[in-house]
Every structure is written in C-alpha cells, then in structure tokens.
Amino acid sequence: MTNHICFIGGGNMAGSLISGLVSNQYPASKITVTDPDQQKLDHLKNLLSINTEIDNLKAVKDSDVIVLAVKPQVLKTVCENIRQVTLKTRPLIISIAAGIRSKDIDRWLGGNNALVRCMPNTPALIQAGATGLFANNCTSSEQKNIADQILSSAGITLWVDKEEQLDAVTAVSGSGPAYFFLFMEAMQKAGKELGLDENTAGLLARQTALGAARMALEGEDDAVTLRSKVTSKGGTTAAAIESFESNNFSGIISQALTAAHDRAVELADELGKN
Numbered sequence: 001m002t003n004h005i006c007f008i009g010g011g012n013m014a015g016s017l018i019s020g021l022v023s024n025q026y027p028a029s030k031i032t033v034t035d036p037d038q039q040k041l042d043h044l045k046n047l048l049s050i051n052t053e054i055d056n057l058k059a060v061k062d063s064d065v066i067v068l069a070v071k072p073q074v075l076k077t078v079c080e081n082i083r084q085v086t087l088k089t090r091p092l093i094i095s096i097a098a099g100i101r102s103k104d105i106d107r108w109l110g111g112n113n114a115l116v117r118c119m120p121n122t123p124a125l126i127q128a129g130a131t132g133l134f135a136n137n138c139t140s141s142e143q144k145n146i147a148d149q150i151l152s153s154a155g156i157t158l159w160v161d162k163e164e165q166l167d168a169v170t171a172v173s174g175s176g177p178a179y180f181f182l183f184m185e186a187m188q189k190a191g192k193e194l195g196l197d198e199n200t201a202g203l204l205a206r207q208t209a210l211g212a213a214r215m216a217l218e219g220e221d222d223a224v225t226l227r228s229k230v231t232s233k234g235g236t237t238a239a240a241i242e243s244f245e246s247n248n249f250s251g252i253i254s255q256a257l258t259a260a261h262d263r264a265v266e267l268a269d270e271l272g273k274n
C-alpha cells in the first residue's frame with residue numbers, strides 16, 4: 001500500500017522533494033502539502049496535481065508520513081498544534097528543519113514518535129542534494145526506507161548512527177555549497193586580476209568546479225589520485241598547490257568546518273531549549 005505523505009510547509013525544500021517524488025512516479029494523489037499561503041498552494045497544485053490544505057490539523061489526519069518542512073523557528077508551534085492528532089495516529093515523522101534535535105521534536109510531539117531527522121543541502125533544489133539522515137529508536141527499518149525514498153528524490157542519502165554526527169554533516173555538506181561558492185568567487189576575482197574579464201573568469205571557475213566534481217564522483221580515482229594526476233612536478237598546478245599548502249590550506253578548511261560544527265551544536269541547544 002502506498003503511504004499518504006503530508007508535507008507541512010510548502011516552501012523551496014518541500015517543493016523540490018515533492019517534484020522529485022512525482023517525477024519518480026510517486027502517486028500525486030497520495031501527497032498533501034500545507035502552507036499558510038493559498039497562492040503557494042495553488043501553484044503547487046497546478047504544477048504537480050497534489051492535494052493541498054491550509055489547515056495542518058486537517059491535513060495530518062489521514063497521513064502515514066509527515067514531513068516537517070517549515071523553518072526551525074516555527075517548528076515547535078507546528079508540532080504542538082498537530083500532536084492532538086499524531087498522538088492517536090502515530091505516523092512516521094520526518095524533519096528536515098536544520099539544527100533541531102530529534103529528542104526536542106519528539107518532546108514537542110508528546111513522546112515515543114518514530115522520527116527521522118534529516119540534514120539536506122541547497123542543491124536538493126536541483127535534485128543534486130546530499131542528505132544526512134538519523135533515525136531514532138522508535139523507527140522501524142520499513143520506515144527508514146520510506147524516509148530514504150522521500151529524501152533520495154532530491155539527491156543522495158547517507159545514514160548516520162549517532163545524531164551528533166549530523167552536526168558534522170552540517171559542517172561538510174549542509175554548509176558546504178557556500179564554501180564552493182566562495183572558492184568560485186575567489187577564483188573569479190583572481191582570474192580578473194590576472195587579466196580576464198569578470199564573466200569569462202567566472203564561467204571558467206564554475207565550469208571547472210562542475211568538471212572536477214563530475215570526475216571525482218563518476219570516475220574510479222579518489223581525490224588524492226585525481227590531484228596527483230594533474231600535478232606534474234615543476235608545473236603550473238604544482239606551483240599553485242605549493243602556494244596553497246604553504247598557507248596551511250588544509251588547516252584553514254579544518255578550522256572552518258570546526259566553526260560550522262560548533263555553531264550547529266550551539267544553535268541546536270538554543271532552538272531546542274523550551
């Protein structure tokens with residue numbers, strides 16, 4: 001039997017997951033989305049032929065799976081509102097809200113919920129995302145498969161055994177797209193300084209990022225091998241890599257990811273304290 005999935009919050013991330021599911025032949029009649037904005041709901045309905053509902057309580061009544069896709073700041077209110085239904089119906093709860101721990105969501109929902117917490121990233125919007133997932137002890141393997149099916153409609157999925165590892169996922173892939181944007185931005189600036197026009201330098205940087213990522217993902221070689229293959233001794237690439245290393249490139253990356261990790265822990269403490 002196909003599960004009825006209810007997305008609470010019809011924003012960017014929900015829209016992307018739903019369009020991924022529908023294009024993977026998940027029946028649109030088994031998907032409902034809620035949002036306070038009727039225009040947003042009408043748009044999603046016209047585009048994807050799914051069910052829409054402005055009232056969260058009505059929408060969750062017949063749902064086997066509820067995807068919490070609202071901003072972290074409103075999640076507590078949403079949970080406390082729907083729990084009068086979910087305590088009776090006991091659906092699988094999937095949260096994609098950044099930084100809110102499963103124990104806090106579970107508490108807001110009254111306890112003992114099957115709950116999967118996910119950390120997706122922005123490329124999910126173009127079905128090229130990377131999502132880390134964690135399931136609490138109440139979640140069955142069948143329910144984990146359902147969560148995997150939903151999140152994999154927007155990219156790759158990787159499960160972690162301990163919830164703390166999601167803070168590392170946040171540091172690597174959650175915040176990661178911005179690191180690559182920063183790198184491209186810096187390459188564009190440097191290319192311009194070296195005499196290229198800005199657009200040419202920018203396009204070269206972006207296409208190079210795409211090409212390198214595709215080679216790293218699609219080929220057999222790991223990143224170290226790929227790098228050594230394009231770095232001949234005494235050549236131009238070697239000159240650039242030596243310059244990076246003399247400026248402690250790996251150390252800079254490590255410090256930046258540690259800062260992101262530590263901020264994820266702080267934010268989770270803050271957002272889950274009530």
Ligand SMILES: NC(=O)c1ccc[n+]([C@@H]2O[C@H](COP(=O)([O-])OP(=O)(O)OC[C@H]3O[C@@H](n4cnc5c(N)ncnc54)[C@H](OP(=O)(O)O)[C@@H]3O)[C@@H](O)[C@H]2O)c1
Nearest residue numbers: 009010011012013035069070071072096097098120121122
């Ligand atoms: N976008 C990303 O790349 C990304 C990456 C990782 C994690 N996430 C997480 O994914 C979640 C959704 O992000 P998003 O980018 O899709 O945000 P978004 O575009 O702002 O979508 C959230 C939607 O929820 C609606 N909403 C607000 N209160 C609601 C309520 N009580 N009931 C139902 N819907 C309600 C909002 O309406 P209004 O706009 O009218 O308030 C908005 O349409 C967030 O928790 C975020 O942390 C996003």
